[in-house]
Amino acid sequence: MTTEHQSLPSRPSALDGASLELHYLAEGAANIIYSVSVTSPAPLQAHSHRYVMRLRKDLPSTKPAVQTMSDFRERIVPLFAGHEALLMEQALYELNPEMIEAANRELVEMDGVDLSALSINDVNAQSRPNRKIRHHHRRHVYLPPYEEEQYGILMPNLHGPGIDWLVEFKPKWLVQSPSAPRDARNCRTCALNAMRRRTKLHQGRGDSGFCPMDLLESGNILEGALANIWPMQEGVQAFAATFKAKVQPVLSHLKALQQAHRSVGLEDFQTPAGKDFGLAMALRDCSVFLVLRRRDEGGGVDLVDVKLADLDLKTTDGGKVQKWARMEQELLDGGWYYSAEDSNCALSRHKS
Known part of the structure; x- marks a missing residue:
């Protein structure tokens, strides 16, 4: 039995225009990271979860994704001239209102989880699809409305196939x-x-x-x-x-x-x-x-x-x-x- 090797898109920009579904992975003070699955077109569906999406939180300290990417190209990349491969590849992805609304609904639902009622195993098992948890000091901060942010930033999922x-x-x-x-x-x-x-x-x-x-x-x-x-x-x-x-x-x-x-x-x-x-x-x-x-x-x-x-x-x-x-x-x-x-x-x- 043989299987045809299917090469991955060489850059996150290869998913530009694809329809994506977001899956909460983790968050920091300023951003939330999502794994993405491709819903269409069909030829790109094999690349589901090979990339992650970073969405900024609705905070005074976060910048629009377009500005973040511009700053990165103009200020950061030149500092690594000749060593650009060290930098995480990034590409803008145009969102739609439904993606933002669904992601914010999920965050609100996650805020409703009572950590005190969970065992330590539950708290550590944040990858369980039916039990996602936000740490208490991350709660009640959500994504900006679509009117204020129309883009996310796509990056490779480094923990892909063959990586231990x-x-x-x-x-x-x-x-x-x-x-x-x-x-x-x-x-x-x-x-x-x-x-x-x-x-x-x-x-x-x-x-x-x-x-x-x-x-x-x-x-x-x-x-x-x-x-x-x-x-x-x-x-x-x-x-x-x-x-x-x-x-x-x-x-x-x-x-x-x-x-x-x-x-x-x-x-x-x-x-x-x-x-x-x-x-x-x-x-x-x-x-x-x-x-x-x-x-x-x-x-x-x-x-x-x-x-x-x-x-x-x-x-x-x-x-x-x-x-x-x-x-x-x-x-x-x-x-x-x-x-x-x-x-x-x-x-x-x-x-x-």
Whole structure:
């Protein structure tokens, strides 16, 4: 028995004009991610769930998809000249009112789920088609009406056929904050994580249990950091060599970009005129995706691809600059750049 190989569209734009159905996958502070199935035309239906759609939330801090894509092409892509393959491919998709209405109805229904009445297994089983759950702090925020947003952004679904693991991590600040004390024992990321763990006053992603600067190290230090994101109990030592060869150059480039766009200290936030916070903060909040496949013979894991995502320019509207300034002031006033408790920062080890 033989089956004809059916190649995938080379770019998300190949689905332009196709009729799609949205399936809720996950959401962050600003966007909701949907898997998409193709309802027509028939030749493209085999590509269902090979792509995901990102739709922005109806918040003052989110930009229309058309502007987001324009910013990406004009401001982000040139920073990766010659290495554009590292960037997640994206394409605009024209929505229709029915898609938005159906997606918002689903979100309202999901808001009605009582988390307190569910077991931990139920809460973790968000992929169940009959039980989708929004975390309590994501509730009651929906998609903009069609009159205000007519487009979504299509991207490849990296966890496609033949892929065993899709690992995501946020490198965050690979260089120190310009306003941190010179004798700081915590980098900006470790200082913020220490404050969040102790005070529990701020929510956010990025606390993966390691110092981001360790991702550019080698030996046991790198292996210790990777153990926090590695999907298996074994094999991290072997993967560290692959990570050093294929991922560290990407992170080194990202670090250089953060260094070049470093107007992100307290004084910058307090005197924002002429500062490009949108780009600088985007470079500090992007995600890295590692596409992994188990080897058929001999064990081990192959790194199939490395992609950078979440590189939307940050908006400075809605009090964002003031929020960043307050956060930096809290880190300074609270002594979090010096806190040694619950911290294993590279800066502290280097000064020991």
